[in-house]
Amino acid sequence: MLAELQREFARELFGGGERLAIHRRNVAAAHADALAAIHPACLSLVGEEFFAHCARRFAREVPSRSPDLNDYGAELGGFLARFEPARALPYLADVARLEWLLHRARHSLVSEAIDAARLAALEPERRAELRFPLAPGTGLLASPYPVDRIHAASQPGAGDARVDLDDGAACLVVAREPGGAAFARVAPAEFGVLAGLARGEPLAHAAAEFPDSADALAQLLARASARRWLAGFA
Amino acid sequence: MPFLEVLAENHVQPGDPARETLLRLRADRPITLHSVGMSLGGTDPLDRQHLARLRALAERLEPAAVSDHLAWSSLDGRQLHDLLPVPFLEEAVAHVADRVARAQDALGRRIALENVSGYARFAESELAEWEFLAAVAERADCEILLDVNNVFVSAANLGFAPESYVDALPARRIAQLHIAGHEKHGDALVDTHGAAVAEPVWALFERVLARVGPRPTVLERDRAIPPLALLLDEARKADAVLARCTRDAG
Numbered sequence: 267m268l269a270e271l272q273r274e275f276a277r278e279l280f281g282g283g284e285r286l287a288i289h290r291r292n293v294a295a296a297h298a299d300a301l302a303a304i305h306p307a308c309l310s311l312v313g314e315e316f317f318a319h320c321a322r323r324f325a326r327e328v329p330s331r332s333p334d335l336n337d338y339g340a341e342l343g344g345f346l347a348r349f350e351p352a353r354a355l356p357y358l359a360d361v362a363r364l365e366w367l368l369h370r371a372r373h374s375l376v377s378e379a380i381d382a383a384r385l386a387a388l389e390p391e392r393r394a395e396l397r398f399p400l401a402p403g404t405g406l407l408a409s410p411y412p413v414d415r416i417h418a419a420s421q422p423g424a425g426d427a428r429v430d431l432d433d434g435a436a437c438l439v440v441a442r443e444p445g446g447a448a449f450a451r452v453a454p455a456e457f458g459v460l461a462g463l464a465r466g467e468p469l470a471h472a473a474a475e476f477p478d479s480a481d482a483l484a485q486l487l488a489r490a491s492a493r494r495w496l497a498g499f500a
Numbered sequence: 501m502p503f504l505e506v507l508a509e510n511h512v513q514p515g516d517p518a519r520e521t522l523l524r525l526r527a528d529r530p531i532t533l534h535s536v537g538m539s540l541g542g543t544d545p546l547d548r549q550h551l552a553r554l555r556a557l558a559e560r561l562e563p564a565a566v567s568d569h570l571a572w573s574s575l576d577g578r579q580l581h582d583l584l585p586v587p588f589l590e591e592a593v594a595h596v597a598d599r600v601a602r603a604q605d606a607l608g609r610r611i612a613l614e615n616v617s618g619y620a621r622f623a624e625s626e627l628a629e630w631e632f633l634a635a636v637a638e639r640a641d642c643e644i645l646l647d648v649n650n651v652f653v654s655a656a657n658l659g660f661a662p663e664s665y666v667d668a669l670p671a672r673r674i675a676q677l678h679i680a681g682h683e684k685h686g687d688a689l690v691d692t693h694g695a696a697v698a699e700p701v702w703a704l705f706e707r708v709l710a711r712v713g714p715r716p717t718v719l720e721r722d723r724a725i726p727p728l729a730l731l732l733d734e735a736r737k738a739d740a741v742l743a744r745c746t747r748d749a750g
Contacts, residue, residue: 268595269543271587271622276575279584288619288690289582296581330579333537333550334509373513403515442515 297325300335301342305365307420308358320349336373340366357411357431361420364413364449367405367440371447374403380491380498394470398463398487399497403442406461410435414449441495450493456486460495501529503564505718508535512553522561530564532676532716533557540599540613541586542572551606558607565676567612567645568603570596570633587622588632597639604642612675613637614645617691618654629654630668643675648705649697653682653689662704671712679705679738680720694723697734702741709745717742
């Protein structure tokens, strides 16, 4: 009986009847406020009214599944990519993806640096077989747009910064670094290695198409370790 | 300020950015944890992962008390992020009490159950809200966080005397109080936490204290925050009421 009554309530809530207007506003505002808090650059790119419209449509399509609103919004980038009214801003989806990854990084713990001495002591063949999972707060984003510059230009105080969309693609690593959540550009070949590691591939496999020297690969691992992009190796 | 109330769901992520700040604040004064996400009045299974995160937070902060609402907020796995009304059915007392008891077990702590603002009521309700709340608290052996403003708002919207609500609750179970401001939107009073505490809510607050004695009280204000001096005036007013009832009780 209780479940039945609550289902009936929910039908009325989403059905638009006047009686539950206060609850309907509360539900909509909770979702929209959470999305706005996580995606301030998107909000500043499109303005409050348009963002509120996106948020309403998104919330209708993608329900929240966690009592913690910090878990809500992972799919906003994908939603914006196919959201007809946002077509004029083809980079908007990637800005949303970047902001989501930054949000996740902000709420993750800093990983330990990997044990460089133990790694160096291993035979090269053994090292090639190792897997280096990414740290929980680390995310990868490859965009055809200079999304890092767009993000920077959308920050409060950035003034009237101009970004040339033809500046080209950006390969970004977003992570919980020791100084806080941050993102960094990497070369496309480096991005390929990290993407392979993220998929759980052994180092040799992830780096199979890495064109640079073994030294360059070691440098990439050292950088990844120092910036705490990796969870360790096994 | 004798204690701080922390909204639990804002701080349950493993890498909560405010983690260190909370620990520092906790070193100076007690903290109470206030949750809005357990959906204790709901029918979805209790969210074990969320309860585990809340427990981890409680273990970090060692709160003086943990609270959530007599409400539901999820249905068929969908989280609505609002405190929705429970139909006050006889059969629902055992259901809600059982969920509160299991949540208390999962947290390893007692919960204080808070009354929410009511904007609609189920025609099917068989009990008055205060009867329902008292029965759940008794059966689950939990405490009550009495939100005096919510009683006032519900009474105005749903048509009952707020005094009958606050007078009927078992005094020994009332562990904490909330006071706040509300606003009139159309025909309804809305619990916005965006205005000063209204006069009749102060009167109701005094009435509660006269009966149950002093209780830790939070003055809630989330919107249209006035200059600090005005907020402090309100807090001092609450302190004065609390002091008066302590003196009268002594």
